[in-house]
Ligand SMILES: [Zn+2]
C-alpha cells in the first residue's frame with residue numbers, strides 16, 4: 001500500500017504542477033491577472049529563469065558550448081521545424097495505441113453500450129481531420145499577389161494598426177491585423193500565433209480548423225476520461241474487487257476493500273492504464289483551459305497577438321499618455337504623447353482614462369466574430385499553374 005501511495009502522490013503532484021505551469025504560461029499575461037501572483041509567476045518562467053540559466057551557462061561553460069546551445073534553442077523554438085509536431089503526433093498515437101490495447105477490449109461493458117464505438121470513431125476522425133487541415137492549410141500568407149486584397153480586408157484603427165506600414169522583412173505593405181511570423185519568415189493575415197505543435201501559423205484561413213481541433217480535442221479528452229472511468233469500474237467487477245475483503249494492517253480483521261484502494265490496485269497492476277490516466281489528467285485541464293481562452297478572445301474580438309497590443313494600450317492609459325487628438329482638419333485620431341512633450345502640444349485633445357473609452361473596431365459581437373472566423377473571406381494566393 002505504501003508503494004501505491006507514493007505512486008499516487010507523484011502523479012497527483014506532477015499533474016498539479018504541470019496544470020499550474022500551463023495555466024501561468026497561457027494566462028499569466030492576460031489583463032485579468034495584472035499585478036497578481038499569476039503574472040509574477042509568468043515573468044519568472046518566461047524572463048527571470050531563462051535569464052539566470054543563460055548567466056549560469058555563460059559563467060561555467062565555454063563560449064563555444066553556449067553558442068551551440070543558443071543555436072539549438074533558436075533552431076528548435078525560433079524557426080519553423082517539425083520536431084514538436086512529430087512529438088505531438090507520437091504522443092497522440094501512443095495514447096491511442098494504449099487505449100486500443102487496454103481499454104478497447106472492455107467496450108461495451110455494463111456502463112456503456114457497443115454503439116459508443118460510433119461516437120468514439122466520429123470524435124477521433126473530426127479531431128485528427130481538423131488537426132491535419134490546420135497543419136497543412138495556408139494560414140493566410142501575404143505576398144505580392146494578394147497584398148492589396150489583404151489590405152482591404154480590415155481598416156487600420158490608428159491604435160493597434162496604422163496606414164501604409166511596411167514589413168521590414170517581406171518589404172510588402174502590412175495589412176491591418178497581420179503579423180510577420182519570425183519562425184516562418186512571412187506575414188500572415190489576422191495572425192493569432194505560431195503554433196509549434198502544428199508547425200504552422202494560426203491565421204485568417206486556418207483559425208477555424210485550429211478552433212475545431214481545440215474543441216474536438218477537449219471533447220476527446222473529456223469523453224476519453226469518461227470511457228476510461230467506465231473501463232476501470234468494469235475491471236473492478238471482472239477482477240472480483242467489488243466485494244473483495246482484505247486484512248486490516250492494524251486490527252488484523254477482514255474488512256471490505258475500499259473503492260479508492262481497488263482503483264489504485266488496478267492502476268498499480270496495469271502500468272499502461274496508469275500512463276493513459278496520467279496523460280488524460282494532464283491533457284484534459286490544459287486543453288480545456290486553452291480552448292476556453294481561445295473561445296474567449298474570439299468572443300471579445302481580438303487575436304492572441306492583439307491581446308499583447310491591447311495590454312500596451314492599457315499601459316499607455318495607466319501612464320496617462322494616450323489621447324484622442326483633434327487635427328486641423330477636424331478629424332480625430334489616437335496619439336501617444338509622452339509626459340515631457342505634453343506641455344508643448346497645443347492640439348485639442350482628450351486624455352483617455354479608461355480602456356472602455358477605446359473602441360475595438362474589429363469586435364463585431366461574440367457571435368458575429370465566431371461566424372467571421374468560421375467563414376473568412378477568400379484572400380488566398382492564386383494557385384501556382386504549371387506551364388510546359
Ligand atoms: Zn513580413
Ligand SMILES: [Zn+2]
Nearest residue numbers: 181184194201
Ligand atoms: Zn509561423
